[in-house]
Every structure is written in structure tokens, then in C-alpha cells.
Amino acid sequence: MTLTSASPETTMEIGRRIGACLKKGDILALQGTLAAGKTTLTKGIALGLGISEDITSPTFTLISEYEGKIPLYHMDVYRLDSPESFIDLGVEELLYGNGICVIEWSEKVMSELPSSAIIIKMGVVSPSERSITVDNWPYEEFSA
Numbered sequence: 001m002t003l004t005s006a007s008p009e010t011t012m013e014i015g016r017r018i019g020a021c022l023k024k025g026d027i028l029a030l031q032g033t034l035a036a037g038k039t040t041l042t043k044g045i046a047l048g049l050g051i052s053e054d055i056t057s058p059t060f061t062l063i064s065e066y067e068g069k070i071p072l073y074h075m076d077v078y079r080l081d082s083p084e085s086f087i088d089l090g091v092e093e094l095l096y097g098n099g100i101c102v103i104e105w106s107e108k109v110m111s112e113l114p115s116s117a118i119i120i121k122m123g124v125v126s127p128s129e130r131s132i133t134v135d136n137w138p139y140e141e142f143s144a
Ligand SMILES: Nc1ncnc2c1ncn2[C@@H]1O[C@H](COP(=O)(O)OP(=O)(O)O)[C@@H](O)[C@H]1O
Pocket: 005, 006, 007, 008, 009, 011, 032, 033, 034, 035, 036, 037, 038, 039, 040, 041, 057, 104, 127, 128, 129, 130
């Protein structure tokens, strides 16, 4: 399914609806260029998971962990130079653990993700519009 968002608030709302559907073990592979809205969508996903803490971009920390009804592991792998260095971070216990993983710049590590990963491709359509395409979604369609 492909959605179009005309504002950061709408992108967050779409994220919130996605987050409200998720179950432990889900992996969301976020793809798209800088400023496509990956972190904004993740803020909404966290809201949908009932996380009240403010989500910040893990560009430098690589992995941030948030406590909610289900733990959220928010990763940004832009700075990694290989899929192997992703595994070297020790992510396997997160990927196959009891939380939800959201991975920004997942293009870089797709070879290390299970085939069940939900893929969300984001694109810049205009200064204020973003396309959001969700593939491999395992739940009922949500209305957005
Ligand atoms: N429809 C939209 N959805 C999301 N962000 C938008 C939208 N329109 C403009 N923006 C802007 O684009 C930027 C998105 O930033 P961010 O979510 O950090 O992207 P990424 O994590 O993909 O680099 C923000 O500055 C935001 O204000």
C-alpha cells in the first residue's frame, strides 16, 4: 500500500497507526533518502506503542532503546560500512528478541534481516509531501 503525507504531522499520524498494530518481534525496515521522514515516522510509531519519551535520531548512537508496552529498538545504520558491522553491533538478540526494531537506512543491511521484515519505503515528492509505501505488511489494512 502507498500513502501520501502532506505534512510531518500526517507522517507521525501514519506512524502512530502503524505502531498501534505492531507485535513483539516485528522488524520495520525503513528506506529512503535524508529527510524522507524516517525519524518522523518513527516518532509516530513510538506514540502508537504507547511510548511517551521523545524519540531522537540515533544517527550517532546507532541504537536507542525505549521502554513501552513492548520495547522499541530504534536504529540508524547510515554510518555502517558493511552488513557485517551491523551484526558486530550485537543486533541479533534485538532482531530476534522481545521488542520491535525500527531500522533507518535499512537498505544497507537488508541481507541480514529476516524475510518477514516489514518494508517501508519513503520518498520526497515535494518540499512538504512524502510518499510512504508499506510492503510485506502482515496485519489487516489500517485506514490512513
Ligand atoms: N510530509 C512530511 N513528512 C515528514 N517530514 C516532512 C514532511 N514534509 C516536510 N518534512 C520535513 O522533512 C524532514 C524529515 O526529517 P526526518 O524525519 O528526520 O527524516 P529522515 O529520518 O528520513 O532523515 C523534517 O525536517 C520535516 O519537517
